[in-house]
Amino acid sequence: MLTRPNLIRRGAQLATLLVMAMLGLIDLATGVSAGGVPLAFALLIGALSTAAVWLPPHRQGSARLPRAAMLLAAFSLLLTIGIGGASGGVGSSFGLAESVGLLAVMFVVCRRGDSRWAVGAVLLLGMAIGFMPLRSGTGADYVIAGLALGLVATAVIALAVYLRIIESTRVRAMDSVRAEQRAEFARDLHDFIAHHVTGIVVQAQGARFIAEQDPKRVLLALEQIEAAGAETMASMRRMVGVLRDPNARPDAPLAPLAGVDELGPLLEQFSNAGEVLARLHVDGSTAGLPVEVSTSAYRVVMEALTNIRRHAKDARVADVWVRRTADWLLVRVANDGAAPRAAMPREAPGYGLVGLTERVRAVGGRITAGPGIDGGWVVDAALPLDQEVTR
Template structure:
């Protein structure tokens, strides 16, 4: 369960409900105004066009291009019918609002060519409304065309603005992922050194055994084979990320450094309770596993310091279950809905990239009652449990 996705779904539902209320209120107000000024049943045409356009706008997420085309088509038909039958000018306020939503949504989400076509069609509707219902004063925009022009400009500004923000965020996310891949690629040097050194030592020992006790040479060779298999498995988990030839390898993080990391955090933050696997020598974890555990804990504690200053305690749990290693960091900060989107920032992107590269998973989101929880799972082959 990835809670931020569920939270985003609720936000979308709330936004659509709010849009529906606004469209309904606009449509009702327009009908009342037309009934008072035009009399009779002239308001029926505006009600029909506005209701159809509003329904299309509320279902835009299913297929944004089709929805935009349908909404613009409704507007074009409404203009033609109103002009030929002498009905109130179209598109009315409700349909104009629906068109603004549809055009803005298209500009935000569709590919550039489709988005440009929708924006151009929206401008054509504005021009068509002006030609069909010019200002009674003989110059400038009429009231209805002016309303549609304002809606089109708002859709243009909103859609392009959100599109630019999304592009910038995607670029920043990709930079974080690339940096994480490069860091993992450098750590490959540590992985190679760790495993190959063990193979060399066992090979040297096998030579001595073969000279003094030839009957034991088979067991020594089997040990070398096992160490080679461990090395191959470890390197396969990170070799695909090799993107840099820089030989400057970073210092690996030993699991025992978690205690020091927790102590440093507790010096300027809430108390931290650290739970490590019982009866397991964590110093024998493969380097890429040790550094990943350290990274998850460090980023999670940094998140607490930045976004949960009211947290009273933090619990860090590292557990081993068969061939899976789990890391969980939970704080008890009081609920604060506005904090959650900020907690799901670029630090989580980097952690997720690292874990997925090693075959693991990451879940993060608000706790069931309060606080924030980060749960990471990382596979550790049985052969690495030395």
């Protein structure tokens, strides 16, 4: 599915191609009348070669893109020298389609190209664009046309750099949110493991002292130690990709981890703090949920309720559904407010949900957010109870 930025990009590309096509017809007619078929063919090749560079998608920081642009600019300059040296030049049309194509190449280079190569490419492209009117002659009109193209090229550079800065800022903000969420998840896991390991040590110490007096109690302690150890190892295997915060203090006090069982108090506090009534619907037992699944479900509900408070000013009811199946824990949060005027993307609609998406995916789950069928906003999350079901 095409997103709004992709639709805008496709529309701009189509518009540029149409403009180049119309100007290309003028170039062909002028080239044939001024220098015959070879000259018209050269102008056509120059225009098509620009489209071959700016039209395909390019990854951010591409080094191949500015290199190709430099070769293209060098070819255009050689073409300018060759045509300008010929008697009569090309008349009034000096390669209008090619000039538009070079401007498009300059935009893409400034927007996506590797900065180490982009500067040189932009300089060569600027020379190629500014000197292009000299193919028709060295009169004052053509010099002015070259200066005008130079001003247009400057505006194109400014627009591309502005969009690049905006995207770079957005990417850094999203990366920061993801890193914070993963670090928070790692701290939760650290507290959980530390809690269980402490319990294992305490039970092992107690079993050592009662081994001779009451062997049955030793067996019970060993069973509890085995269960706690198995649960801890399972959580560690599931969270192997989560990175720890290197600045976290190992002696930080243990705090109880909020999970599905704490949703009731959370919704009660939410209802008491405003005019929105929060209702909890639980289908199935919540006992024995993996800790990372339980805490992630709690964070999904908490973030969704926060967004309701911020963005759904006219909402009156927020419903929270928690359903447990054989393999999944399903969470849905919906409100009865009006849907936002501009629908946000289904994936990660805001920085808060960007971090939440990272947390859910860390446990092998999925999350979506979007307008509900009957209005309002709906957040759906599916968290696997056994990560094997996601593979």
